Ligand SMILES: Nc1ncnc2c1ncn2[C@@H]1O[C@H](COP(=O)(O)OP(=O)(O)OP(=O)(O)O)[C@@H](O)[C@H]1O
């Protein structure tokens with residue numbers, strides 16, 4: 001091609017490197033209940049360079065899809081329990097760009113049309129030659145590659161899984177949506193807990209916007225951002241001359257939120273004196289402005305939030321127990337993102353859409369961003385200590401760094417995110433001639449890792465589980481098993 005005549009040596013080298021970069025292996029989920037056929041396919045597909053994971057049922061496939069961003073799913077249509085259509089639907093819901101191939105035992109046009117209508121890339125009819133399947137697979141991959149540039153993720157899908165700006169479809173988030181729907185209608189006080197960046201403020205706003213108070217104000221007060229003396233006048237207001245600098249009468253946030261919702265953020269940082277004053281408001285719904293004796297009555301719904309463990313604070317004596325019970329009428333807990341990995345793809349789509357449409361060049365349509373499955377895998381393997389906020393920042397950064405491309409690649413992610421998905425270097429394992437007891441050996445390694453994590457964190461199970469990227473409950477279970485087996 002004459003236009004690609006390179007005169008600059010360095011550019012030539014660069015183009016060559018790009019051309020010669022090996023394509024990362026494609027990850028494939030194979031769902032087939034007939035063991036002999038499954039095993040034969042695994043062997044042939046692996047020979048072709050695919051990294052194959054097998055599932056012998058639809059249910060098992062769903063679990064695997066929740067944990068890992070596959071490039072391809074090949075599924076038998078007829079399966080005991082959940083069938084291939086269900087598997088395909090779940091796969092596409094999570095990863096709109098996944099290549100889905102249906103294997104059907106019924107070579108009718110109807111089956112084929114139905115599968116394609118539901119989003120399958122192609123289908124093969126049993127019995128088939130392996131080459132037939134391979135052909136369907138490679139041409140589907142090629143079609144996807146071609147369409148990748150302008151294919152936009154089916155943003156509509158996510159609409160069904162959100163609650164006023166809250167995205168998620170993990171069991172934990174579904175429970176949350178259901179709960180929010182019921183509690184929003186009431187006027188009861190709510191205490192939202194969860195690590196930083198899990199969405200506590202979004203939840204507070206969602207509660208207000210779904211409550212009968214939505215036409216009134218949502219007033220937020222961050223208790224940790226304001227010095228103690230000012231906090232009181234921020235909350236209750238003050239009269240002229242109440243303290244040096246109080247030049248005029250000022251309404252506090254409580255009054256501003258009358259008939260509406262007051263969001264008390266970082267409520268755990270309040271001083272004992274302020275805690276007592278807040279307790280009175282919660283009990284009596286009345287207060288006085290600073291420097292005044294006149295009592296004001298308010299009708300306010302209070303939603304409080306904290307990222308520390310309030311029960312622990314009560315036990316330690318830093319938070320009043322009576323105030324805790326008054327605030328904790330309806331507890332809402334937001335689990336950390338690492339415990340609801342399956343929400344990551346949906347959140348990524350949401351943020352891609354959000355940041356693609358920001359600041360488009362005047363007169364141009366904003367580019368629509370997609371993400372490679374490899375990059376998605378990195379995002380899913382990472383532990384997200386800063387939760388959804390950190391994920392949001394990572395996507396914003398990736399979009400900003402993507403240059404002219406419209407697909408986010410692993411190179412747009414930060415080193416610590418990439419690090420998490422790198423395979424761990426295998427420890428020095430010695431296999432003696434006489435053999436080993438596999439289970440015992442593996443559990444010894446498990447125990448050693450847990451022991452070291454606990455040692456590092458001074459016995460703190462919460463932190464140790466973060467260090468191992470395990471759920472806290474999983475760590476506790478493993479510990480229990482370790483104790484009952486007499487320890488390592
Ligand atoms: N489920 C979600 N869906 C969509 N966006 C979310 C979700 N959860 C959090 N976010 C986004 O993540 C960011 C952090 O959320 P938010 O401020 O509510 O966290 P927080 O729990 O109050 O954190 P902190 O304790 O640090 O104040 C916000 O930009 C918010 O829009």
Ligand SMILES: [Mg+2]
Nearest residue numbers: 200201265305
């Ligand atoms: Mg917050």
